[in-house]
Amino acid sequence: MEAESSSAQSGTQTETTTDTGGGLNVAWYETGDWLDYSVNVATAGSYTVGFRVSSAYGGATLQLRNSAGTVLGSVNVGNTGGWQNWQTINATVTLPAGRQTLRLFASASTGCNVNWLSFASTTPPPTSSTTIQAEAFTSMQGVQTETTTDTGGGQNVGFIDATDWMAYANINFPTSGTYTIEYRVASPSGSTLSSDLNAGSIQLGNVTIPATGGWQNWTTVRQTVNVNAGTYSFGVYAQAGGWNFNWLRITKGTAARPAETTLATADAGSLGRSLEVYPNPAAHVLHLRAETSLAGSRYQIIDATGRTVLSGQLQATDLDVSALKAGVYTLRLTAEDQASVVRRFIKAQ
Template sequence: MKTITLFRVQGLLRGRSVAMLFALTLLSSMAWSQPTVPFTLTNNSTYTDANIFVAVVGIQNGNHVWIDTRTSAVRVMSTGDNTVQGPVVNGDQGPGGNGRYANCFARLSEIPNKTINIPGIAGCRILISFNSQLWLYFFGATGGYAAPNLANPNDPNQGIRFEMIELTNAANGLWANTTRVDSYQYPMGLEVWGNSGFYKKVGELKTHAQIISQWQSQAPAAFAGCLDAAKGIIKFPSKTSAFLAGGAQANYFGGYIDQIWSKYSSADLVFNAGDAGTWRGRVSGQVFTFTRTSDGQVATISRKPTTIETMEGSGVLAAGGQWDKVVQAQICAAINRHAIDLNLAGGATQDFASDARYYIASPFNWYCKFWHQTDISHNGLTYAFCYDDVFDKSSTINAPSPIRATIAVGGYAGTTPSGVATMYKDCNYAGSAVGLPVGDYNLSALNSRGILNDDISSLRINSGYRVTLYENDNFTGASLVLTADNSCLVANSWNDRATSIRVASNSATFSSKVEAESYISMAGVQLEATTDAGGGQNVGWIEAGDWMAYNVNIPAAGTYKVIYRVASPNANTTLRLEKDAGTTQLGSVTIPNTGGWQNWTNVSHNVTLPAGAYSIGIATSTGGFNINYFTITNNLSAREAQTTIEIAAEEQGYTLSPNPVRDVLFIGGHEKVKRVKIFNVQGQEMIAVENPGRSISVQALRPGLHIAVIEQTNGVLKKEKVLKE
């Protein structure tokens, strides 16, 4: 029996950047104190939530671990986890000899809020499979796990479509990426938000059928065999027989590599490796030796690489010390991209950084060129081969202070960018688009989202919001305020003048109610039914050290009143409001003795909040209270207004929150609601749910204003405005 390939962290991260390798070095010895990052999965696929399976595996504190996606609990891998009977292929009972595999997958429909909280972790993979779980085998804390090996005909994972997100949550931030390094099986997308306006998006822009069709129409003969049409999989070239020893393309790069080694036997190859400095190299015998001009540091490639080593970044292109590997990565990337210009005089500095020169002259890795097309991958960024991060051409996202992430299962085909304002590169509101939530964006923040100031030709702004364009990068200078639904910027020349943008609510009064049970992550608390107005649930069993985290979207920096709906039979309990995983304290309030766990009152304090979408936390050093919801408002005399809200909620018997809403609309007092229908402003019915329970998914709604029609169990119909972010 051939054992399924055993993956370890070294193999998972082959070819990653020096910064990521440094992150892994830190992770191997540090305490696990990195902030937890919530990853939310959105389903933009043709599969139902019940037919999408998710697992998370990685390394923590030197142990191989898995994360229970239903609870976000971290568990050390154990052979005792292999309890699920899998298929037996050709009599092969698998590594355990009993046909059993790890019980580590959950259906997407079983994951609360479709969100998994990822702590500090290294070598991590979020595995996503379709119509069946994958059959992984756990060898234990130090042994790791056996993963799909499609080269093994007895592998029980044959025929199961799957994809993955690779990530490391380290002391120097979150590192995450989609990957096409081994194969393409289904479109995927990834977005990450962080502090100081950080945002980056990567992923495929077309449907699976469109991608397969485009490959079939464009692939040259040498690469046509990468497509397994029966399975709908596009394999990396080195995974096909044509590029292996004895295949028709086994020496695909051989001539180009021979020319490089020949030319630089009598001349110097000079190139700038960015932060790693400028290197000068020459071949002696078969050894290519490079010296860094700034300090004399030496790096070598011991011989000519083969075609397979070049494509995979393996063998002589993944050997030796740190600087050997830095130079090997540069040369490997340059050969795959055909960026080494043999017509340039020896000793002249080569430009390996310009992607305008990539994939032009033959031979080059056409598989990589395909995935870097801007109509296939967002901004042309993807991980098509292991050293694609050389000069930042990969889909790697590094958020120094991450807040949250979203995985788009199925990629972005047919989706509208999230945000209350959308920038388009075309004046007819088409072409590449970037969505902006409420917040401030200078030129560097716009660049990080893949758009330059002179790329902006039109704006679409949701009802109730305004966008202010400024000529200077620090939100000063001449300005233009836009509140219309659609605005073409070319006519008034602001398409090349705007260098900073402010997106804000167009309403003088801002108020956002957040149900306590809608946390994105928590520690130690439980939910219970509440007798407070509107019914639903409250958060209880709050003890010292417990906490909850929530996503908020603040329209503008300033002072806000935060009003908490609390109950407690204890005196002088306290809660504190914080952000940045507790490193920023926003303020605290004392909770009085209300006379019981379900005797409710309001407590409040004023806090200073920055603009934008981010997470905040409610924590306590005392415990001993319940919380039903809290409200954030810029109306600093909001106590009377809050009382009015409570009376109205009690009269109608239900509440809808949060509003504005991003993914899930929670219904307080849902037992009094018979039916909910949501219409767009054109009157088209978008969602209809009978007996909705405590929440409704609104991910399918486009951003903007909608009307919710609520039929209560007593026959009364109510209409509510709902703003989808």
């Protein structure tokens, strides 16, 4: 959360910052001053809160409080060596799930600057698994169903040709993090499938289907992906034909990623491994950082309905998102000679 994006405040002012990423910081933060933030916590649990602070004097104590005034956690800010010499100080807090107001309160301060706050879950989510029958698609192109001899009986999807697809609506990923996706498949000579979310706006990558020796000789193949918490349309796409499909199973990993870190497409090279977007949520400017140069990369920003709302070619490592409405967006970035990389971010009010 950018410090200056508060929903209400008392006693503070803003100024231009020289901290990484630029923009504004909150300044003249003295005893009794406060900043309120409206946040939506996806999962109840323990969180590490990072406070990005600076002070030429020291002696400040900042508290994070809930709407009832209960102190959830606090940090002491020492002399960092100057008003623009920044440090990140961490505290651990416990938050309930849901929409709530958090207050950053200066219980003591002779002068302190704040640039942003970050939140990362420290509570491993429970392992959970969801199995979806292949024939339970909500929409499809080109496929048919048939009786299967696989364990459990019933039907499988068959007659799959290249570019055929199946989509499954309202698939919930309860928390952000790592998921294993398994596909129960059969193929006489082998093939390739891919998966995606929300009609291809988020690509999860390809999976190789081995030759199983027959249309009803079944095996299970899998991939590991990182997905932000949410409810999606899950798509399975035939990169090549010649395979049958009985079911897919989605299993939550045992360790969550911070919600601001989202998935990258498979085979996206160093860009896919290193691209960061911040702050998240973003109020005015979305900053991009990667190991490789981003100059000249093509970008698209896609809203929750799948509509492209911004696009163009990067001239710098930041994007002006101030004109966007509040909500969740997908950034698709394509660098030369690399696959597209996808990141999700929240546009704040």
